[in-house]
Amino acid sequence: MLEQGGGRIVFITSISSYAASVNRAEYCLSKAALSMSVALYAERLAASGIQVFEIRPALFGPT
Amino acid sequence: MIAAVEKSYEDRIAGGLVPQRRLGEGADVAKAVRAIADGLLDYATGQIINIDGGFHLRSL
Numbered sequence: 226m227l228e229q230g231g232g233r234i235v236f237i238t239s240i241s242s243y244a245a246s247v248n249r250a251e252y253c254l255s256k257a258a259l260s261m262s263v264a265l266y267a268e269r270l271a272a273s274g275i276q277v278f279e280i281r282p283a284l285f286g287p288t
Numbered sequence: 289m290i291a292a293v294e295k296s297y298e299d300r301i302a303g304g305l306v307p308q309r310r311l312g313e314g315a316d317v318a319k320a321v322r323a324i325a326d327g328l329l330d331y332a333t334g335q336i337i338n339i340d341g342g343f344h345l346r347s348l
Binding site: 233235237238240260263264267268270271275276277278279280281282283284285286287 | 324
């Protein structure tokens with residue numbers, strides 16, 4: 226992406242990025258870290274033409 | 289077991305848990321990714337896009 230002058234990165238997080246579920250702490254912690262990664266990468270890569278987005282789903286049915 | 293959980297959510301959704309009154313499905317995420325990939329959000333970065341039927345909204 227740097228070589229081609231830009232691009233887009235999409236992270237799929239979860240409502241668990243900010244809503245605590247005590248029975249799945251590892252999942253919540255890892256999703257919260259992913260959300261912060263979006264902010265950090267977005268800031269770091271903006272000047273290189275790379276956009277970073279976070280898609281945060283919640284309440285999905287079985288597919 | 290999945291059916292039992294799904295049924296309990298159907299009841300809660302009917303009661304207003306999700307403003308848009310349904311559970312999400314894969315295509316809901318796919319469409320959001322496509323909007324980004326198609327370049328429809330060119331002047332934006334670091335954005336959080338909630339695909340949750342409005343569940344994140346606080347209301348009184």
